[in-house]
Amino acid sequence: MSDVIEKVDLDTSKISHWKSIFTLIVFVIANITVLFPFHIPLPVPLILYKAVVKSLVYSRVIPARQHYDRRKSELNSTDQTEGNGSPVKPYVWFQFPINFVTGPLIADLFLLAISAIGKEEVKGGIAGSDHIVPYDILLFFFSLAYIAISIDASGLIRWLAFKVLQLGGKVGHRLFFYLYAFFFGLGSFIGNDPIILSGTAFLAYMTRVSSNIVHPRAWIHTQFAIANIASAILVSSNPTNLVLAGAFKITFINYTRDMVVPVVLTAVFLFPFLLYIVFANESLIPSSIEMHELDAEARARKPINPNIPFGRGTAGEEEKRLASNEAGQQLSLEEIMNPFLDKAGAAFGAVVMTATLITIIVLNEIQSSKNQETFVFYVTVPAAGVMLTFDLAWGWYHRKETRKIARDGRRQVAEAEERRKRELAAEAGILGATSDTSSPPVELSEMQNTGDGNNSRDGEESQLNTLDEKNAENSTGDSASITPSSIARPEPSSETPVVSQSGEDTNHKIAPIQSQKRTDTQSTEAIEEKQRGVAGAIAMANSPRATTAPRGNNPATLVSVSADAYRWLQDTFPTVVAVLNHLPxxxxxxxxxxxxxxxGLVTNGWVPVFAYGWDHWVNKTGTIGAIGGMGFLSVILCNFAGTNIGTTILLSRVIQAWEEIHRRNMQPIGNRTKWATIYAMALGVNYGAFSIAFSASLAGLLWRDILRRKHIRVRGFEFARVNLPIISVAMTIGLVALLGEVYIFRRD
Incomplete structure (x- = not known):
């Protein structure tokens, strides 16, 4: 191991330099932006704005009618006065996002500008150093993720979950256990992301169509926790494991051998704690689950590939619009009781995934025995290419069928919207007359701000962008698809009234989604909510939709050509487009x-400082303190040091510097203490995903976004409140098991 860390700089005198101090401050601020994303309003001169937009229109990049003429009229109408009669300001506001992508980028650019870091740091952060090779890790992860998500797109996970649902029957505790075991077993094989993609949506539908599961909290939080626990077993299941294995030259077999016992014991002993203590409530996990029945006609109907845009026609739109009543429940029931399964795609994907994992494990073991290094993406990238080729060929072979389904679905939706326009307009007139004397009118922009406070937008640019954002969402087809941009900046959908299921107290003071669960009478608040829903529906009905509305005589633009090309790709290769949309x-x-x-922290002396501090802690507390301290530290830092990926990168560097300190002092770290520290970190960065903040992992942001699209709102406070006892018990079990393991099999 000494050759791994010979180049580690242990000079701590650098921290007194002003550039070093700025590096630490900027690092902390960058991590705060990951935890608390926000927008910075930037004023853009109106003249410049109009000139840029007009040039884009004249160069036929954007359509004039939709993006220029309408925005110009909105600016003139909404900004004519500022409430006190003053003239319109000569600028418009641009909301610049500061999030987990832009925040660290600005931090890097700032440090480069003040020469706190240079080309060596940039090279080390991309090409790698000390056996941490970022591009190898990311190529490996993304290529393997394509195969896993392709298996998910085939419908295999939902189909297997449906079989588990049938096996569990109507006995609540038994079904809870079967789903728990199913998500753990599958997650340990293909990782947490596919489980979160399909499993979260499945549970949202399942709890909706059950008449006596009042709140989905127990099911969705358990699924999220067990998916991240399972991802700790294989190196390939989580990018954090790849960073750790590369940093300490751990073979894939050895990593799994040392992690499987603590992880399995965590899963075994955590289950009764969840069932009988955390979620011991009949409204959460009923003894007997009463599921709505699917009629014979729906059971006999051929399931439609959900990756095809508008594949379900008006049924998909009605499900979103009628999510909280019996009709919406019936449509949701079809999603779980009559699931789509592409048998050929699922079988081929499973074979490719199995062969890939076996190959990289064998190759990794052979290379390690010969003391050689081979980048693992040499195996996974060709495997992903094989999977991509199959998906393209399969899509092209079935192109006539998928195009017809998409075309018929779009036509049905367009016809249904035309019929609904008159109905909604009439209903809005009645509600408007009623609310004139009871409540002020509700602006469309208010609907955008009824969600999470972190996602609300202030300023006039938000009002101007509302319809454009909705057009952009719907121009890509199915509004329920998860895209990488939605992970970076999740937005609540305002096409339908969002049914809140946050549940801030243990008495489950919530708004249930089944009509038979609601016993209170309609109040003024309910009337206002209905009015907001109607207003949003009218706005959507009146807004141009790129997927349904004809372009008429308008000339083609780059935007329209791109939209048409994307729609063609969706209709022809639905699986490939769905997988690419889901890749993070x-x-x-x-x-x-x-x-x-x-x-930058390494070269500016901060990582050695942290390493010396850790060395003092271990000298005073021994192996037990090393396990407990690193487990606690890794979980906490997941929430405050750039997600679990940033935490793994930082702590791996600290442990490398710690080992270099002992090597130079000719006092090697004991074998037991060293590996106890490393594997305690492995447990912490995997389990830390379900701890305090959604941003503890990118999987948490994805999980929250999927639930929001399925009309389930999980607040940040509830996320932390529910997860705190779960992460406390899970880490305690895992670390105790790890302690016993290292004392039995390791020696100092």
């Missing part, structure tokens, strides 16, 4: 930016 591309810039920031 935002992880690429974020990871490279965090690698560079941590490399």
């Amino acid at each position: 591309f935002a992880l690429l810039p974020f990871s490279f930016e965090m690698f560079i920031l941590v490399q």
Whole structure:
């Protein structure tokens, strides 16, 4: 191991330099932006704005009618006065996002500008150093993720979950256990992201169509926790494991051998704690689950590939619009009781995934025995290419069928919207007459701000962008698809009234989604909520939709051509487009930016300082203190040090410097203490995803976004309140098991 860390700089005198101090401050601020994303309003001169937009229109990049003429009229109408009769301001506001992508990027650029970091740090953060090779890790992860998400897109996970649902029957505790075991077993094989993609949506539908599961809290939080616990077993299941294995030259077999016992014991002993203590409530996990029945006609109907845009026609739109009543429940029931399964795609994907994992494990073991290094993406990238080729060929072979389904679905939706326009307009007139004397009118922009406070937008630019954002969402087809941009900046959908299921107290003071669960009478608040829903529906009905509305005589633009090309790709290759939409591309810039920031801490003396501090702690507390301290530290830092990926990068560097300190002092770290520390960190960065903040992992942001689209709102406070006892018990079990393991099999 000594050759791994010979180049580690242990000079701590650098921290007194002003550039070093700025590096630490900027690192902390960058991590705060990851935890608390926000927008900075930037004033853009109105003249410049109009000139840029007009040039884009004249160069036929954007359509004039939709993006220029309407915005110009809105600016003139909404900004004519500012409430006190003053003239309109000569600028418009641009909301610049500061989030987990832009925050670390700005931090890196600032440090480069003041020469706190240079080309060596940038090179180390991209090409790698000390056996941490970022591009190898990310290529490996994304190529393997494509195969896993392709398996998910085939419908295999939902189909297997449906079989588990049938096996569990109507006995609540038994079904809870079967789903728990199913998510754990599958998650340990293909990782947490596919489980979160399909499993979260499945549970949202399942709890909706059950008449006596009052709140989905127990099911969705358990699924999220067990998916992240399972991801700790295999190196390939989580990018954090790849960073750790690379940093300490751990073979894939050895990593799994040392992690499988603590992880399995965590899963075994955590289950009764969840069932009988955390979620011991009949409204959460009933003894007998009463599920609505699917009629014979729906059971006999051929399931439609959900990756095809508008594949379900008006049924998909009605499900979103009628999510809280019996009709919406019936449509949701079809999603789980009559699931789509592409048998050929699922079988081929499973074979490719199995062969890939076996190959990289064998190759990794052979290379390690010969003391050689081979980049693992040499195996996974060709495997992903094989999977991509199959998906393209399969999509092209079935192109006539998928195009017809998409075309018929769009036509049905367009016809239904035309019929609904008159109905909604009439209803809005009645509600408007009623509310004139009881409540002020509700602006469309207010609907955008009824969600999470972190996602609300102030200023006039928000009002101007409302319809454009909705058009952009719907121009890509199914509004329920998850895209990388939605992970970076999740937005609540305002097409339908969002049914809140946050549940801030243990008495489950919530708004249930089944009509038979609601016993209170309609109040003024309910009338206002209905009015907001009607207003939003009218706005959507009146707004142009790129997927349904004809372009008429308007000339083609880059935007319209791109939209048509994207729609053609969706209709022809639905699986490929769905997989690419679900890949977390935002992880690429974020990871490279965090690698560079941590490399800056290394070269500016801060990582050695942290390593000396850790050395003092271990000298005083021994192996037990090393396990407990690193477990606690890794979980906490997941929430405050750039997600679990940033935490893994930082702590790996600290442990490398710690080992270098002992090597130079000719006092090698004991074998037991060293590996106890490393594997305690492995447990912490995997389990830390379900701890305090959604941003503890990118999977948490994805999980929250999927639930929001399924009309389930989980607040930040509730996320932390529910997870605190779960993460406390899970980490305690895992660390105790790890302690016993290292004392039995390791020696100092």
